[in-house]
Amino acid sequence: MIKFHAKTRLTLAALISAAFLSACEQPQKEESKKEEPNTAFESTYQAHSYHPVLIQNATILTAAGDRIDQGSILFKDGKIVAIGQSVEAPADKNLEVIDAEGKWVTPGLIDVHSHLGVYPAPGVDSSADGNEMTAPVTAEVWAEHSVWPHDPQFELALAGGVTSMQILPGSANLIGGRTVTLKNVPARSVMEMKFPDAPHGLKMACGENPKRVYGNKGRSPMTRMANIAGFREAWIKAADYKKQWEDYENGEGNGKAPKRDLQLETLAGVLDGEILIHNHCYRADEMALMMEIAEEFDFQISTFHHAVESYKIADKLAENNVCSALWSDWWGFKQEAFDMVPENVALVEKAGACAIVHSDSPTGIQHLNKDAAKSMASGNAMGMNITPEKAIEWITINPAKSMGIAEQTGSLEAGKMADIVLWDGNPFSVYSKAEKVFIDGALMYDRHDEKYQPVSDFQLGQYDLEVDAQEEGAL
Template identity: 35%
Template sequence: MKMRLLALALLWCSASLFAQEYFPKNDGVKSKNNNYTAFTNAKIYVTPTQVVDDGTLLIQHGKVVQAGKSVTLPKNTVVIDVAGKSIYPSFIDIYSGFGVEKPKRAPANGRSAEYDASREGFYWNDHIMPENAAVEKFKYDDKKAKELRGAGFGVVNSHIQDGIARGTGVLIALNGEGDDSERILDDRSAQHFSFKKSVAKRQSYPTSLMGAMALLRQMYYDADWYAKGNVDTKDRSLEALNENKSLPQIFEGGDKGNIIRADGIGDKFGIQYIIVGGGDEYERIADIKATNATLILPLDFPDAYDVENPYEANYVSLADMRHWNQAPANPKILAENGVPFSFTTHGLKSTADFKKKLMKAVTYGLPKTKALEALTTVPAGILGKSSEIGSLQNGSYANFLVTSGDLFDENTTLYENWVRGHKNVINDMSLKDIRGAYNLTAGGKTFALSVTGESGKPKAEVKQDTVKLKSKFSYQNNWIELSFADKDENNYRLTALVMDTSDNIEGKAALPNGNEGSFTANKTAPFEEKEKEEKKEDEPELVPVRFPNIAYGYDAIPKAENTLFKNATVWTSEAAGVLENTDVLVKNGKIAKIGKDLNAGGAKVIDAAGKHLTAGIIDEHSHIAALAINEAGQNSSAEVRMEEVVDNEDKGIYHALAGGVTSLQLLHGSANPIGGQSAIMKLKWGESAENMIYDNSPKFIKFALGENVKQSNWNSFSRFPQTRMGVEQVFMNYFQRAKEYETRKKSGQPYRYDEEMETLVEILNGERFISCHSYVQSEINMMMKVAEKFGFRVNTFTHILEGYKVADKMAEHGVGAGTFSDWWAYKYEVRDAIPYNAAIMQRQGVVTAINSDDAEMIRRLNQEAAKTIKYGGMSEEEAWKMVTINPAKLLHLDDRTGSIKEGKDADLVLWSDHPLSVSAKAEKTMIEGATYFDLEKDRQMRESVKQERNKLINMMLKEKVNGGKMQGPKMKKKERMHCESL
């Protein structure tokens, strides 16, 4: 069998001997070097799992001929004995910007402007640029290549890191010799995407993450439409996108949430993206594994925070402290859960930090084999290049590392990085290790010489009678140069060639008296590394991951419990009214029974005597728990979805639960007349964003009128509309287009699938409901007339602070109202607001709710409801309905929640006092039978948070004492979103 393999290898090599170059040589008499090179007596990692001890690696013409235990060497072989050394495949970085200049940022010009695409013959959106090819922008950077080779890399996959659809990458061998004809291994290696729009383009759409997602979806629909021959004109962007769809598709996610978002888009269109992670995947490992995606992992673990100053320490959130502690274990956790990944230098401030970060991952439990796979075979497999790179299999490129030993030992030296058979010296392998202690004699005096540091880059210290002397030392090509001044400031200059035959060093000396003499340095002790056990210390201690992994996150996601509330004052928000001394039984997440003296039947019993039990508060208009509020790039953004940008880690969720809120509508903002689709959520603190969304959720969308949409509050004059008249025309135009779209769709003719039009058709057909931002009565009337003209009704006017003027017309139209209790005069169009507004609308037969639109107000909506008693004389029960059953009706959820009724979801709040009182506290907030806020548990968590912060601070102080790299304290504040937030 060995002879057969050798014969095949020799046949392959002999074939290469007769291969002819297709261009002339006019640079003198030269011939191709057909010699073989053999590295013998090495420990060879052919692959991470195929290791050969005392093996031989045979290469020729930049490729591996054979690697194994018994390799027959041809006569024309140059033999290099690397006994005691190890050989590994060179690393591969498949997410790089190497040699490709990033486009310069276009100058800013105003806010929320709408620009047309700057190109003709390409896709309508400038941020979609699949026609870009990195190979056309590539320029070899020898300085950067040297840095990467020094870190162990032999091949990088580079692309233009700009835009949403970024075009194709180029696969580069980091070979300093030769030219690009040798370096470029593949000029169309992968197709690249991200959620980030181009910095070089000024087209405003998209302005948000949800806009980028919608644009990507529409791009794929349009590419399919184009591929089927339905377009008469040429679109070079879509042609390139379709042409490159068979390549690996690499998506820059950047964090755990974006991995899931990108994978969702891929799943919809039958694409399995390779996704760049963010290092926080461990926080949602089950969700990450469920994507089935291969990840590209940055190793930019955060440095410890300098928390020595107790005041500055308060700037650092517990979430950031935890991430510092937990992030290095991320690769290990992914490996344990079977999630495939490769490593990248992307995100590192310096390539020189790569090995240190890699070693940290290994220290935190990542198996060495998995680490090596992540640098070699996995990235090669991602690119479909396993036969060429990432291993030392026969026929692969001769890209390999020669090291002093185990690659993952911090004391191992990387000597050489061969790329396509070309040697690149990182540390001189022939350099003798001279580290140790010596007695140095020169000019009749004796000194103590200590040589420490790395074997390839040693450093020296000279002492005279225990006094450290000023000295200068260098060691290159086995030549020592040492100069120092003794205690009497006499200067000595020494030089010597280190011989392999002796541990002692002898050489020439220029003595203080000007004479030339000699010196000797007799070795008295070998170099010893500092106590390895002491340096390793204990296994890194990790604090537990919480759900969510921030302050006040839970050890485990709350589960539903069968619960019996005994002897409560029950506010049903139903015809039954308020029931005294009544029991409520919760079973399997539902309200099972309401009555007196109910049997617990094994359920947990809560004594609610003297307390009040209500349905959970529902906020019809909220902007908490969102990563973005407005897609402001166009006057209609009906295609964007708030469900896709839910921030399940917003601490505002926990605060809202503490105020008794169990459900809310997460609304798009009011930057444009036709906004985005809503998210109807239950505030299940600790759950994923997806699990917070109501199942079979009613479909809603945000519309807006007034100052915001005509952009009167900032200088932006290029986007229609600029007047209230223009706002009406936007609605008329878009609904007419939607009618025409549906007519074509129903005709059976081919049609371009348009997510924006699909959403508007749902409105026309009564399948999606409008919640409309509104203030002025004239516009309220206008919106109702537009709806009636197109055969539908507006579901809810929100804000609606002039609703009292047109309440009768609203009741006739059948529209509800979500309003504030007493906000007024905060901008010009609110000048006629009155606090009696809610009561007047309710008495006219308009279903009216009190909402927050504010991260602070959502915590006290019970008190906002109480204000309607003072302003309008509402009864207590009717006031309470304004934050429970009324918003449930507005959201079409009243059959599921909003009141205490048998069969409904057990969304309940146990109050310490009358729920409309300023003294009332939510003692327990329950959603579907699971307790998501508990006042007593909150007190315990406050103490737990304090102790954990103290523990992590002490860990970071210890890191600083041990010389670890630190970063300054940083305060990160989440913006509180409102309708106009961009």
């Protein structure tokens, strides 16, 4: 499990033991297990309890189009209650009032493309679990089955203001497997981190990666035309599988249920609109081809990731309602990533398409606000006049839309989850830091209070050694 501080281990252990004993005392349901729905791998996330909080006198970027100067936001029981120029403090003795004069408030940051947990730190082969490089199509695998919740990188992302993230498999395969959306909270299992009711995504990759990985093995695909053929073959099989199940459920055919196939089950979920496509794709021409495949098989692409050439087809992306997850200035590390412009994010925004700044990096996820600032500056250098209230959408509500969770989080609006960051200054300044981070209204990180600076079990032994050395004057 993960604790907030090494010194609290005995207290937390006692609390956890009590929780387990309490669970054991609950009466068992009389219904047989067969009659209950299958709840395997469902989210067991529980929001932490916390007292009501009123933040006053802050500059608030709502990510809902508004900037509120000298604004206030009230949240309790995990939800945003009120936000505006003036919010009346409720008569509640437990209310905490924070004077945020000179500080800024934003929604919790959301990274649509992360590999934390599946490529944890330390980066060693024994825990590198993000790429199932055994076949071009591995839709049967789920990233969440590789997530290590003790990855110390989760806490570093939290300190950067990241409250939710999507964890994806790697990009070696044409179809790499399911993604999972997580709340960035300490947990003992991935199910305790899973964002409630968030849809799965499906990671796909076009271009260089699949043809290089399998071409080097002397296998197909080794060309881009084989990439496209591989996609189409997979979707043909999925469409047939989907029809078999529909026929069975409608009482047609031989009356025998089709044999369950994990790979085709995931692909059929896309065709049913239940699983969202997240497509690693750099070049504009290949993005256009992928949208043709989506039209052929009647599914929607949610987002192109690493899409360094989105600016070339931004109008088509807007027309097809496809988001672009982009870097501010990371490019040129391979041929298909060469034709980048630093105004990419801003040009996608200008075309009316959904622009997102993402990380794909355990370091970059700690600085999403700075990458958004760089993209804003690049756009403004072209005369686009992008404001902070627009740029904040690239790292909050737009990724939430891409991941299918925008109804719950991503903007500061009454009724939404109280995923909130209090910054000590303008979040688009290189000098500003996240001061407090709230997830579902509970304080999960405080830069000035060690009690709210999570430390994972994996780090505790190292942490204790360091503390002992400091007390002995060795450090």
